[in-house]
Amino acid sequence: MVIDEVELRVVRVPLRAAFANAGHVTTDKVAVLVTVRGGGVEGYGEGVMEPLPWFGPETVGGALVILRQALIPDLLGRPVDDPGEVSRRWAGWRGNPMAKACLEMALWDLAARQQDRPLWQVLGGDGRPVAVGASIGLVSDRVRLLDAVAEHASQGYRRIKLKIGPGADLDPLTAVRQAFPDLALSADGNSAYTLAAASHLAGLDELDLDYLEQPLDADDLVDHAVLSAQLATPLCLDESLSSPQRVEAALDLRACSVVNVKAGRLGGLAAVLDTAARCRARHVPMWCGGMLELGVGRAHNLHLTTLPGFSLPGDTASASRTYARDIVEQPLEAVDGVMAIPPGPGIGVTLDRGFLAEVTEAVETVRR
Numbered sequence: 001m002v003i004d005e006v007e008l009r010v011v012r013v014p015l016r017a018a019f020a021n022a023g024h025v026t027t028d029k030v031a032v033l034v035t036v037r038g039g040g041v042e043g044y045g046e047g048v049m050e051p052l053p054w055f056g057p058e059t060v061g062g063a064l065v066i067l068r069q070a071l072i073p074d075l076l077g078r079p080v081d082d083p084g085e086v087s088r089r090w091a092g093w094r095g096n097p098m099a100k101a102c103l104e105m106a107l108w109d110l111a112a113r114q115q116d117r118p119l120w121q122v123l124g125g126d127g128r129p130v131a132v133g134a135s136i137g138l139v140s141d142r143v144r145l146l147d148a149v150a151e152h153a154s155q156g157y158r159r160i161k162l163k164i165g166p167g168a169d170l171d172p173l174t175a176v177r178q179a180f181p182d183l184a185l186s187a188d189g190n191s192a193y194t195l196a197a198a199s200h201l202a203g204l205d206e207l208d209l210d211y212l213e214q215p216l217d218a219d220d221l222v223d224h225a226v227l228s229a230q231l232a233t234p235l236c237l238d239e240s241l242s243s244p245q246r247v248e249a250a251l252d253l254r255a256c257s258v259v260n261v262k263a264g265r266l267g268g269l270a271a272v273l274d275t276a277a278r279c280r281a282r283h284v285p286m287w288c289g290g291m292l293e294l295g296v297g298r299a300h301n302l303h304l305t306t307l308p309g310f311s312l313p314g315d316t317a318s319a320s321r322t323y324a325r326d327i328v329e330q331p332l333e334a335v336d337g338v339m340a341i342p343p344g345p346g347i348g349v350t351l352d353r354g355f356l357a358e359v360t361e362a363v364e365t366v367r368r
Helices: 060-077 083-089 097-114 119-123 142-154 170-179 195-207 222-230 244-253 269-282 295-304 353-359
Strands: 005-020 025-038 041-047 134-136 160-163 185-188 235-237 258-261 286-288 360-367
Touching (some): 025 060, 025 097, 041 097, 060 097, 060 360, 083 097, 097 119, 134 142, 142 160, 142 170, 160 170, 170 185, 170 195, 195 222, 269 286, 269 295
Parallel strands (some): 258 286
Antiparallel strands (some): 005 360, 025 041
16 A cells, blocks of 8 residues: 555634533644545544643644654655554654554555445444443533433433542532433543542442543553552543553553543554453453544544444544534434444545635645
């Protein structure tokens, strides 16, 4: 597979409403869209790094540097036999999994389109519709929170996840559980707590949560293992799982018993395949996390969620929940909590060129 050129495009798309977690409030989605062209075919990837290091250490500006100066020159300088090989080629450039992922995922899409096959088939998934949940940001008003949960429950979402933080955890979760005793419910701490809060977090055990996600530091495994031993509620890790090897270490330490899989955070789809195999070998449940993706990233998430072992509802809810208009032409919408996989070759979506032009902040093309 010879690559002729790579386009880097930075877009900014406003959210319908601000989305808050314990550390940051997001009002616009800034994303790096990667288009890889070869043989008259295009493949698309979406970078989930943020303008500033709110979620992880990577940023949009830093990703553009590593893409321009290292990854793209390597890609254009040597042929690619298999999209799964490039992550090994790029291992000498340390870290930067999100930068690597957006280019690697575009290659997977290109390869699938050149073969006229859907991406799920190339990855080894089953292509069936996937169950999805909805994530609700921090909401200070109790009535608004319960209304939001009721709305999503009525739409059939298979799991509701609430963002929590110190001072905004037990009370809102208890109110939701009392109002919705049978709801599949989880909580996400986004690294807002320390181990000193263990006795407080033990109060969550009364609420029958599916899991508590990433309560402690983003780079921690050891304290999570200590906390896990003190809670009946299962722990799920997100930010701490930066590679398949890191997932293995977390499971060895018993730092978590549920794994949130994000292709961008792990370094691409080859890393997802590796992670999924490790989790299946241990019978550890997985689900696909979300980063407020636009249509390209959302479509990739749907395809990877069809892999064996993804047994819990992910965060890939309807695009219209987050955006008044998406950058792809195909509507990616859930019906009764289930999302169909976009049909067609590759990830199954095409870009809305008119809207894309409106939201583009910068674009450049690097040719072989």
